[in-house]
Amino acid sequence: MTTISKYSMGIGDRFGLEGPAQLRAFQAAKARGITIAPVWNKSNREHTLIGTRPEDVRAEADAAVKSCQWTDPYFVDADHIGLATVDKFLAVSDFFTIDVADAIGKPATDGAMAKYVAEMERFAGALRIPGVAEPVVVSQASLQEIAAKYLFAVAEAGRVYRHIAAQRGEGNFVTEVSFDEANTPQTPAELFFILAAAAREGIPVATVAPKFTGEFLKGIDYVGDIQRFAREFEEDLAVLAFAKKTFGLPETLKLSIHSGSDKFSLYPIMHRAIKKADAGLHLKTAGTTWLEEVIGLAASGGAGLAFVKEIYREALGRYDEMAKPYLTVIAIDRQALPTPDEVDAFSAEEYVETLEHDQACKRFNIHFRQMVHISFRLAAEKRARYTELLKANRDSIETHVTSNILKRHIEPLFLGLI
Numbered sequence: 001m002t003t004i005s006k007y008s009m010g011i012g013d014r015f016g017l018e019g020p021a022q023l024r025a026f027q028a029a030k031a032r033g034i035t036i037a038p039v040w041n042k043s044n045r046e047h048t049l050i051g052t053r054p055e056d057v058r059a060e061a062d063a064a065v066k067s068c069q070w071t072d073p074y075f076v077d078a079d080h081i082g083l084a085t086v087d088k089f090l091a092v093s094d095f096f097t098i099d100v101a102d103a104i105g106k107p108a109t110d111g112a113m114a115k116y117v118a119e120m121e122r123f124a125g126a127l128r129i130p131g132v133a134e135p136v137v138v139s140q141a142s143l144q145e146i147a148a149k150y151l152f153a154v155a156e157a158g159r160v161y162r163h164i165a166a167q168r169g170e171g172n173f174v175t176e177v178s179f180d181e182a183n184t185p186q187t188p189a190e191l192f193f194i195l196a197a198a199a200r201e202g203i204p205v206a207t208v209a210p211k212f213t214g215e216f217l218k219g220i221d222y223v224g225d226i227q228r229f230a231r232e233f234e235e236d237l238a239v240l241a242f243a244k245k246t247f248g249l250p251e252t253l254k255l256s257i258h259s260g261s262d263k264f265s266l267y268p269i270m271h272r273a274i275k276k277a278d279a280g281l282h283l284k285t286a287g288t289t290w291l292e293e294v295i296g297l298a299a300s301g302g303a304g305l306a307f308v309k310e311i312y313r314e315a316l317g318r319y320d321e322m323a324k325p326y327l328t329v330i331a332i333d334r335q336a337l338p339t340p341d342e343v344d345a346f347s348a349e350e351y352v353e354t355l356e357h358d359q360a361c362k363r364f365n366i367h368f369r370q371m372v373h374i375s376f377r378l379a380a381e382k383r384a385r386y387t388e389l390l391k392a393n394r395d396s397i398e399t400h401v402t403s404n405i406l407k408r409h410i411e412p413l414f415l416g417l418i
């Protein structure tokens with residue numbers, strides 16, 4: 001039976017060269033007493049944008065594990081897949097993130113609705129979930145509403161799960177169900193009844209990714225009401241613990257946070273909450289490594305710096321094309337971006353300071369960072385030259401990649417250091 005450990009982290013690597021540098025951060029954490037399972041994740045969208053294949057991610061993960069002599073479990077995540085996209089991941093992935101956000105609100109059949117509502121009526125009245133401040137008021141009407149919104153979507157997750165299980169065999173992979181790309185956040189009641197529906201479908205949900213309030217923009221910190229996030233996060237932990245007992249879901253069930261990278265202000269909150277609840281956590285923070293490659297190249301000066309300046313100039317020239325796949329998860333103020341001529345005049349240090357995610361640094365520019373974050377496709381277009389530069393500047397890049405994962409992510413989130 002493939003199960004995922006209490007703590008795990010989804011890491012991405014657009015160009016497949018940073019496996020060992022990323023893994024060294026997990027080894028450093030292990031040496032300090034905390035084992036976190038690395039999960040290499042790449043979505044179908046990302047594969048399409050840069051022309052990689054799921055096999056490439058598997059090869060990278062296996063090679064990194066071998067060269068670093070990592071002996072604990074690790075996974076390869078088919079991130080954000082559905083029935084239309086899952087097939088090419090089946091042979092090589094052992095973690096599947098079933099994304100059913102697009103199916104939310106689609107109608108289930110009247111018969112399925114009636115059956116579900118009838119079964120859930122045992123929770124009618126004031127439902128007390130330990131750890132959730134207010135009792136959840138459950139009525140036939142509220143159950144109808146939740147079913148109308150989510151029942152079809154969870155049934156779709158069931159279809160995808162069974163499709164994967166038929167190919168890989170039950171118990172041979174980790175199943176995540178994600179709703180994080182939904183239009184509205186799920187309430188604790190919705191999450192509870194979604195998990196009920198998932199249990200009825202026979203989905204052994206190991207990780208679930210709800211949508212939270214606030215903005216999870218690409219590559220920059222959380223934008224929103226931190227206290228409100230803290231309450232939602234703690235309530236979701238409570239719902240998961242209660243749903244596990246109530247519906248017989250896997251003991252390892254935990255929250256998955258699709259962070260869009262670098263939600264630093266949330267890490268201390270999440271750390272305290274998972275410690276208090278003795279809960280596990282999966283954090284996805286994939287795009288951050290591509291930015292460390294750019295920073296490593298910029299820091300090394302010369303041809304590396306020239307290349308990342310060129311990328312920026314081209315990205316601005318093709319702004320709409322770069323932004324299109326990410327419109328809902330970026331907030332770039334184009335007036336606040338430096339011009340390409342200004343960037344061309346940057347020293348290595350200036351480029352690094354403008355891009356690097358150090359909010360205490362005066363030169364740091366969140367608009368510049370988001371812009372570079374979404375422009376990885378341009379490096380893919382110049383892949384031969386980019387790969388050559390990545391190889392030529394290994395030391396500078398790997399130092400940045402390892403230290404970013406360890407110091408900015410693992411230490412505050414899993415070790416409680418700030």
Ligand SMILES: [Zn+2]
Nearest residue numbers: 178180181258
């Ligand atoms: Zn996501």
